[in-house]
Amino acid sequence: MDAQRTFGEPILEVKNISLAFGGVKALTDISFDILKGEVRAIIGPNGAGKSSMLNVINGFYHPQQGEIWFDGQKRQNLKPFQIAKQGIARTFQNIALFKGMSTLDNLMTGRYIHMHSNIFSQALWWGKAEREELQHRQRVEEIIDFLEIQSIRKTPVGRLPYGLQKRVELGRALAAESKLLLLDEPMAGMNLEEKEDMCRFILDANDQFDTTIALIEHDMGVVMDLSDRVVVLDYGRKLADGSPDEVRNNQAVVDAYLGVSHA
Amino acid sequence: MFYRESGDFKTSYRADQQTFPLKLDRWVVWLFIAFAFLVVPFLINDYWEKSVLLPVLVWSMAALGLNILTGYCGQVSLGTGGFMAVGAYASYKLTTAMPELNLFIVIILSGGITAMVGVLFGLPSLRIKGFYLAVATLASQFFLVWLFNKVPWFYNYSASGQITAPERTILGVIVSGPNAPPWATYLFCLTLVVILAIVARNLTRGRIGRSWMAIRDMDIAAEIIGVPPLAAKLSAFAVSSFYVGVAGAMFFMIYLGAAEPTEAFGIDKSFLVLFMIIIGGLGSIVGSFIGATFLILLPVLLKNILVGGFGWPTDLVAHLILMIIGGLIMFFLIVEPHGLTQLWRITKEKLRLWPFPH
Structure with a gap:
């Protein structure tokens, strides 16, 4: 990214943060921030605590x-669905789509937090329920256009x-129109194209919908190209934090990834 | 004109989201409903009412209810018989306490009461899943039947322990009790079933239905997208129990006329409804109807053929029917676990490419 990008105040x-499962320390004293409008990457070797970090942000x-x-507010201990309501959406490392539903329904489920018609209105499919359904369909169709998945609109996602x-899955998270989008290895297992x-x-x-994005990814080329700032975890500790260039040249990071000779 | 899907274009989302997007489907359904409402009442006789039409309608309603819970929300329940008993006893208590109350309202209220009981027994679903939940609902089945046997208040202290449907009229026509004409009971049940089937379809295609299916398919992802598991599961239990309660009230008030809980609402009924939705198709409104019709009419058909046609002894045929139905259930579970609706869907897909599938 050549042009200097500027960001607002921290959204998160x-x-x-310290997290332990019994005697296993998953995260130890981690601090970082995510600024409004940026693409923030979280990287680290396997088992470094990246997914645990996302699960903490998510409320799992x-x-x-x-x-x-x-x-701007300190968060209490909330349930994941309450956190979703506050405006954090997420995708999973191993796909967690609703397999029995069509693409369209998956995306419409992403709009759940924005829909409010009551059960009686829905039972009659009349008044607010129908209006709401059409209105959100419009919004979902914009995302379908954006992701170029028109042709699979009505296909059950289990068959894709x-x-x-x-x-x-990215579409479903985008449909939630969240303030912060967490992507857990969005490119795992994909070919180059x-x-x-x-x-x-x-x-x-990030550009069109003004979504702040935090992503975990193992493909370093992708991480260095996409992200504005990178935080590096290893064994549950923070190793480094900064722009891709800073991180790339950080000796501790290089050691963590390539190993250190003990000779 | 042939049945086909191409050429039926939509220009608005409203048109695209309707229940039957194909024009031909719509016509067939409307004709079918018109036939059921306008023609059948003139042809109906006692035999058709008691052994074909009413059972199909009543069990379709119960299957609809269970399908909402199990097919759409993924929560297995073996308490259907017990919840039908709640509906039946609620309608009995309501109509004997308030004889003036319209039977239609009585039955809807019975559904409401069953919904509340259903929510109560649905609470464990927040902690336990799958087979374990099935066992928990099994407990509700036995508990409810025991309760209705044990507490005389429920059967108004009658000497036999039975409940008997009193004669009630709607718009001056008798619809319950032994003197009700076949066309009236049929029309009454048909109206209830058609209205509630439309409601079920509306619920399952909207926001709440998607939240149920999300919980069924991937509960963690559902929660992450903002679906509260508590509200989704309990609302599924409530709506499902409402339908099952209405079915129970119809079963007792209109069809049986008199009931005794162990006999009428036993565990075999819970399994029957479960088989219906498995054979018809989990997560499909039409599937509930197909499954119920199939399992109710098959014994009638077999009996007519084997006893009436071949002149075989009745007791032999009764046992044969049990074996054939058991065999069919196994056959379906192995060959097409998604039920008859899936079979229809596959047929359509094959025909779409026929005769050049490659």
Whole structure:
């Protein structure tokens, strides 16, 4: 990214998070922030605690120590669906789509937090329920256009190839119109072309929908190209934090990835 | 004109989202409903009412209810018989306490009461899943039947322990009790079933239905997208129990006329409804109807053929029917676990490419 990008205040601040499962320390004293509008990467070797970090942000895990500040406010211990309502969406490392539903329905489910018609209105399909359904369909169709998945609109997602499933999952997260989007290895298992497409979608989503994105990825080329800032974890500790160039030249990071000679 | 899908274009999302997007489907359904409402009442006789039409309608309603819970929300329940008993006893208590109350309202209220009981027994679903939940609902089956046997207040202290449907009229026509004409009971049940089937379709295609299916397919992802598991599961239990309760009230009030819980609402009924939705198709409104019709009419058909046609002894045929149905259930589970609706869907897909599938 050549042009200097500037960002607003932090949307999410993680302060001194420690998480342990029994005697296993998954995260130790981690602090970093995510600024409004940026693409933030979280990298690290296997088992470094990246996914645990996302699970903490998501509310699946509750850390033993530390605070999370979201959108300028300290967050209490909330359930994942309440956190979704506050504006955090996410995709999973191993696809977690609703396999029995069509692409369209998966995306419409992404709109769940924005829909409010009551059960009686829905039972009659009349008034608010129908209006709401059409209105959100419009919004979902924009995302379908954006991701170029028009042709699979009504296909049950269980039948789609892997690459498309990943794309639909991104669509479902985008449909939530969240303030912060967490992507857990959006490019895992893809071929080069699919990766390039996915990169384009992520950058465009960041650009067009003003979504702040935090992503975990193992493909270093992708990480260095996409992200504005990178945080590096290893064994549950923070190794480095900074722009891709800074991180690339950080000796501790190089050691963690390539190993250190003990000679 | 042939049945085909091409050429039926939509220009608005409203048109695209309707229940039957194909014009021909719509016509067939409308004709079918018109036939059921306008023609059948003139042809109906006692035999058709008691052994074909009413059972199909009542069990379709129960299958609809269970399909919402099991097919759409993925929560297995073996308590259907017990919940039908709740509906039946609720309608009995309501209509004997308030004889003036319209039977239609009585039955809807019975559904409401069953919904509340269903929510109560649905609470464990938040902690337990799958087979374990099935066992928990099995407990509700036995508990409810025991309760209705044990507490005399439920059967108004009658000496036999039975409940008997009193005679009630709607718009001056008798619809319950032994003197009700076949066309009236049929029309009454048909109206309930058609209305509630449309409601079920609307619920399952909208926001709430998607939240159920999301919980069924991937509960973690559902929660991450903002679906509260508590609300989704309990609302599925409530709506499902409502339908099952209405089915129970219809079963007792209109069809049986008199009931005794162990006999009428036993565990075999819970399994029957479960088989219906498995054979018809889980997660499909039409599938509930197909499954119920299939399992109710097959014994009638076999009996007519084997006893009436071949002149075989009745007891032999009764046992043969049990074996044939058991065999069919196994056959379906192996060959087409998604039920008859899936079979229809596959047929359509094959025909779309026929005769050049490659």
